[in-house]
Every structure is written in structure tokens, then in C-alpha cells.
Amino acid sequence: MKLPAAQTVDLRREPVDAILERVEQSLQVRIDRDTVVYKRRSVGGRTDRGTWVRIERRGLDRIGIQGGDGTPSAEALHGIAKPAWYAGVSWLDENERVMWRADETDLLPGRPVGGAIVAKAPELSEEWWAALNVSLDALAAQRTNRIATPDTETITQELVTETTQRLFPDVDTTITQWVPAHADLNWANMTAPEFCIFDWEDWGMAPRGLDAATLWGASLAVPSLADRVRQERRDDVESRDGKLMTLFVAAKILGPYAHPEDPRLDPARAVADQVAKELQAD
Template sequence: MTPRPVDLRKEPVEAVLDRVERSLGVSLSRETVVRKRRSLGARTDRNTWVRIERRGLDRIGVQGGDGTASAEALRGIAKPAWLTGVAWRDDREPVMWRADETELLPASPVSSAVVAEDPQLPEEWWNALSTSLDGLAAQHTNRIATPDTETLTQKLVTGTIHSVFPGVDTAVTEWRPAHADFNWANITAPVFCVFDWEDWGMAPRGLDAASLWGASLAVPALADRVRSERREDLESRDGMLMTLFVAAKILGPYADPEDPRLVPARKTAEQLLQELQVD
């Protein structure tokens, strides 16, 4: 049974917030509640943050939906510490709810997922970005990344790329741990920190860098800076494939004709297709 599609920005959520308060023994500040499509967040009376996610059982797979908690074992990465959590199955739908309490962020998120103007990030921010991504890539895990809640397999990579760029050899050779939802809404500034770890796991090399590049394309100088900082990843063969993977999502059948990222995504993709020598 597939759960009904839900947008938590439009659904009544008071009962969910009440249950989380009882389970974790906290009071959630209703004035600070942040609503997203499939998650909620709020500050607590003990100066922490609680993130609540609704995820269909068909989207949990073998990982159990505990990404934020399991990420606590990661080292050398700027992220808020995980403190406690609770999960339960919805009594009416095939859905799991999970609430995780973490430290507060050291700064505000940079913007929405896709940035519209240059955030003017300091050099130490870029240094911390690379340190954290390098640190993450060196970790070990049995988890598989789930970007957009889809398990990231070779089949998914091939299908996504071929839907826009048929003929590319999409065989991935190097898999590394990745955050898998690496965009400007999940990163803070001016102090660098990355949060919302529910989808992290093994992914083709360069996924996070390519994701941030794609989220930066409306600001060409920022997209260029991302590519420059993560050049080693993005110029690897798998990094090129991940750039095409991200570009395919931007350029695919649901593309917004007004999206300012369309032209630069297409231009970069054409260059990569030549380098990858498509048959």
C-alpha cells in the first residue's frame, strides 16, 4: 500500500507536535516551527532543535529511516550533534514518523535549496566545506544514499541520466559516503555546518559537489566557485556522471521553463558529453 502524497506545509500537524513533546519530554516553540514538504522543525525549551519527518514505509528500505541518528558516528564533519530521537508508525497509513533532537545550528541556513543571489561566503567557510566533504568521503558505512527518498542505485543513475542524455556510459566505478541532500537550505553561514542527515549513505563520487553546483547555477560565479573548490571530485569520471545526473533533474520533463539554471546546466552537460565521448 502506497501512502497518500502529503505536503506538511498544508496539513494539520498539531497532533504530531503534541506527540513529539510527550515522547521527548520537551516543549516545542510554536513560533519557531518551520514547515517543509515532508518535514517539520522547531526549537525546544531546552535550547535544542527537533526535526520531524514523515516518510512512507516504501521509502525506508533496509536503512530504517534513522539517518540523523546514525550520522552521529561520523567524525571530522561540521554538523550539529544528535541527542535523542523517537519513531512510530502511523495508525492509519503505511507511514513512519521520526523526530530527532539535535544541537541548535551555529548560524542560519544560507537560503532556500536553490540560491538566487550570491551569499558572499568567507574564505573560512569554503575551507570548512572542503574539510567536511573530504572527511565524509573517508568514512565507512553500509548505508545507501536516498536522494529525494529514492535509493541511489546504478539503475537509478542510468535511468535518470538516459532520460535526458541517452547513449552515455553511466557505469559508476567509485562509491563514497555522501550527505545526498546537499543544497543551500541544509548548510549554514557564515559558520559552516551541514544538517538534515536523513538521506546520507553511499553514492557515486561527486554527488554532493554536483548537487551544490546545481543549486548554485542561478548565480554563475557561485557555481564556478563550487566547481573550483571541488574540482578533484567533479573532474573525475564519476563526478562528471553526477553532474549529468543533477543536470538531468534540472532539464528533465518537469523542468520549469523560467528556471535560470536551464541554460548553464545544458551548456555544462554538452561539454561533459563531449568529454565522456558519447557514442
């Protein structure tokens, strides 16, 4: 039987009790309903054995050859502050082309720093920034057959070119260096005061500087924070591929779906225009 294509669904507005019960039965845990966090395409909660279960809904067209196993495959990475993975279960939805995936991990060592995009600067210690750099450097030094899927879309040379040249048509977008990246590095996926990166569903090989550019984009409403991100990751953002990733992220912010009142628009445009000039001058 051919299933219909996946529909756009927001799990913050859809009933998920049956999904939670299925996961509980499969993983032999009990999820505390008072702790459940609802996001657009995922839900998660604390279990009765002191762990955390995250459940994601993803259309099959957004999985590709990787199979949706980002969290368990990230267990092989070393030198990175992240929760340990223990068990997982996945299944095909009975009614549409959607895969559900649940993973049980350690509890986070702290609270998420903020939302995906922050409106005020978080209070972060120098030790926190140092730990961020240690983890991102360790990640980039490793190798994988996985390809990163930022915004659930497999990143390719073609995607970089198409996205970037919509706004910066005169820039040569040829990528020369691919390294492992988290691919969804924002303030909702890191903890403080103790540093930790979580939600590894989209990690894989990506152009150098993707993580730095993504975090910069999530920080643009607070210019001093965006500047700090670029300062901390300057080796990445000042590389040629890092500059291209800055334009790639900026093009998404400034693109056709940009909200006119988005506070990130002006700072994104200012940095991107300067970076584009630098690339064209090389």
C-alpha cells in the same frame, strides 16, 4: 490490517499540532511554537532545553532497508561540522503507510545559507569554503553500510543509468567509485557565517561527486556561485564519476518536469553538454 499507500502531503498546508504534541510527550520536551519551521515533508522547532527537534514524514516505500535513521547514524561520522544528535523517536502512522521520525539535536550555529535553490550569491567567507571542503573530504574518507537516498530515492547503478540516459543516451554510465555522501547538499542544509551541515536523513554511499554535483545544481541560477562550487570541488567534479553525477543532476533539472522559466536550464545544459562530450571522448 493492511494500511493504504502514503498520500502526497505538504506539511506547510496540513495541521501538525497532534504530531508536535506526540513528539513533546515522547521526548519530554516543549517545542516553542513561535520557532517552528514548516517544510514540505518536515517540521522543526526549538525546545525548552535549548535544542532543536526535526520531525519528518516519509512513506515506507521511501525508507528501504535503512529504517529512516539517517540523523542518529550520522553521529558516528567524525571530522564533519554538524549538530550533535541526542535522542529520537519514530512510529508508524495509524492511517497510511507512513513513518514519522523525530530527532533532537544541537541548535544550529548559524542560519541556513538560503533556500534549497538560491537566486542570488550568498556572502560566504574563505573560511566557510575551507570548512566545507574539510567536511566533505572527511565524509568521503569514511565508510558505511548505508546507501544514499537523494530525493528520498535509493541511488543505484540502475537509477543513475535510467536518469542520465534519458537525456544523454550515448554516455557510458558505469560507476566505479562509491563514497559516503550527504545526498541532499543544498543551501538550505548548511549554515553561515559558521559552517555546519545538517539534515542527514538521506546520507549514505553514493557515486563520487554526488554532493558536489547536487550543490552545483542548486547554484545554477547564479553562474558565478555554480562555478565556485565546481572550482572548490574540482577533484570530485573532474573525476569520471563526478562527471557522471553532473549529468545525473543535470538530467533531473532538464527532465520532463522542467519548468520552462527555470533559470537553471540554460547553464545546466551548457555544462552537461560539455561534460557529455568529455565522457564520450574518454
